[in-house]
Amino acid sequence: MVGTICPMVHGARTKYEGNKVLLMYSIGSLAGAALTGGAAGVCGALLFSRFGSYRPLASDLAAFLCILYVLDELGFIRLPHPQSHKRVPASWRLGNHQRAAGSYGLALGIGVGTPIPFSAFYIAVVWCVLIGNPVVSALAFLGFGFGRALPLGLLSRFETVDEAANLADSVCWKLPLIHFLNECSLMFSASVLVFNAIRS
């Protein structure tokens, strides 16, 4: 997406128009993320309204899933990583740039149906289900949209697209570090879930 939105921002006739492209992308991304979080919250609300007594068990299962994904990240086991390798259509760029940025943001902010490189996404969705409240889950999952929009906002501050692309490429080479951070965040999440279940 760095290669799509940044050129749209830099290619805008004025800085104001470039900022509008960025704003539309951010709004789309946040809206998409809120939709996914809200949907997960609805699933949780429906599930726990019928099987409320199984909530601690659900927390235990989620903690177990976190630990399994840590083992998967460490290479001990192989777990499925449901995702789609489809890319957002490049043809959207041909029309109005602001509308295109909003559509890209929405499609990617939803998260489901796009490439998902790290398993923290699945656990974030599981947490939103466990929260069991559509509004709170949507608010929590807004973080995904924010996380998707923030780097593009920062990269668009560069003078040229090449500078932004070079920085993005240099971060991509830090994959082992990102995997390590992913393992730590999953383990933290597992620990919180286990101790929550023990205390409740």
Added chain:
Amino acid sequence: MPMPVTCVVLARKATVLGITLSASLGATMCLLLPTALQYTHGFFVALFLAVFSGLTTVISP
């Protein structure tokens, strides 16, 4: 070029240490916060994971 054995051993140790520290941090947070705040910190953990996964999705190749 393959990574030297010392680097692999150090990386493994750092991973184990990081994972242990993360688990301890989660446990400490749960034990120190009152049960009444469970719902709130559930929200913050979900928010943290969501921001983290959003950021990593953008910077991954």
